[in-house]
Amino acid sequence: MSLESLNIDVCCLSETRIQDSGEVLQIRSPSVDSKSLFYVRLSGDPVASSSGLAGVGTALSARAEAALIDWVPINSRLCAVRLESSINVRRNRREKRCLFVISAYALTDCSPDAVKDEFYHQLSVLLQKVRSTDIVVLAGDLNAQVGRLGTEESRLGDRWGLVGRSSDNGDRLLQLCTDHNLFLDSTSDSF
Template sequence: MKIRTRIAFWNVRTLSDDSRLAQAEAVMLGYNLQILGLSEVRRHGFGELRTSRGLTLLYSGKENEADVREYGVGLLLSNVAKKSLVDWKPISDRIMYARFNSRVRKISIVQCYAPTNASSEDTKDDFYNALNATLRSIKRQDIVIVMGDLNAKVGRVNAGRERHMGTQGLGVCNENGDRFIDFCQNHDLTIGGTLFIHGDHHKYTWNSQYCRIQNSLQILYKNFFLR
C-alpha cells in the first residue's frame, strides 16, 4: 500500500512566541502535512522542542540573542515524520538540513531562507557558498528536496534551461534569479514552482501600487522529477 507524505513550506515571519507556533501547528494539522518547512522562524540558537499538540519543531537561528528578530529556519514534523528522522543539522540562521527514512531511499531536505535581491553581494555569496557546501555533503543516492523562501524571480524564459525550470514563473529574471538558476544547474535540481500552471495571482506573495513580487517560495527536486 502506498503512503502519501505531504510536505509544504511557509514564510511565517516569526515563531518567537507560543501563540505563533500554535498557529503554524493548526495550519499544518489542517492540511494533514507531515513536514512543514519554515522561514523567518526568529528563534535564538538552534534546538529541538515538543509542541503543545505533540509535534516536533527543529530550528536553526542566530547565535546572538540580540539579533533573534531576524531570519531563522525550521522544520515542523508530525509524529510519523519524527519517527522517520535519521539526522538533522543546523547550518546557519538561513539553512538547515534533515534526513529521513523512506521505503525507497533516504530523503534529504534542505530548508532555507535566502537574502533579498537588495542584500550585499557578500551576504549573497556567503549564503550560496553555505548552500552549495550543504548540497555537496548529501549522499548521491538520496532523494533531495530544497525548499523555502529563495527571494528570487526566475521569470518565464527557460531556453537552454528546460531540465531545471519550466515556463510558469512570473516577471523578469533578476540577479537573485540568475544566482538561483545557476545553483539549480550546478546540482541538477528542478524548480518545481515553474512547472505547474497557476493563475498569476497565485504566483506572488504580495503586491503594492508599484509592483508585484513573484512568489519566491520554491521547492526544488533531485532524483525525484524528470529522471
C-alpha cells in the same frame, strides 16, 4: 487549516526569529479534538539571535519525526533534515531512499553581493552532503524570481513564469540548480 488537516508531514519554517538549535519544541495542532503533535527544530546563530532576525526550522509530524535520521542546523538561514523513506520503483517493488529536506531563507535582492555569495556558498556546501540516492527538497523563501525559463534552462523545470522577471537571486538560484542537478518546481504552475 492546519498542517494536520492538510496531511503535511514536513513543513519548512522561515522568519522564526528564534535561534535555539538545541531544543525540540512539541506543538499540538490548534484543532480542539486533535491529538497530533508536531516536532519543531529551529536553526540560528548568535548574530541573528541578538538582532531578532531570520531563523529557519522544520516542523515534523510524528510520522516524520519517527523517520528522522539526521538534523543539520547550519545557521539562521539554512538547516536540513534527513528522513528515512522508500519509493515505488516498479509496480510491486519499493526501494529505500532518504529524503533530504533543506529549509532555506535567502537574503533579499538588495542585500550586498558578498553576503548573498556566502549564503549560496553555504547552501552549496550543504547540498554536497546529499547522498546520490537521496531525494532532495529545497524549500522555504529563496527571495528569487526566475522568470520564464528559456530553452537552455527548460531541463531545470517547466517553462512557466513571467517573461523578463528574473532577479539577481533568481539567476543565483538557477545557477545552483544547474550546479547540483536540481529541478525547479515552484515555476511549474501557471498562475
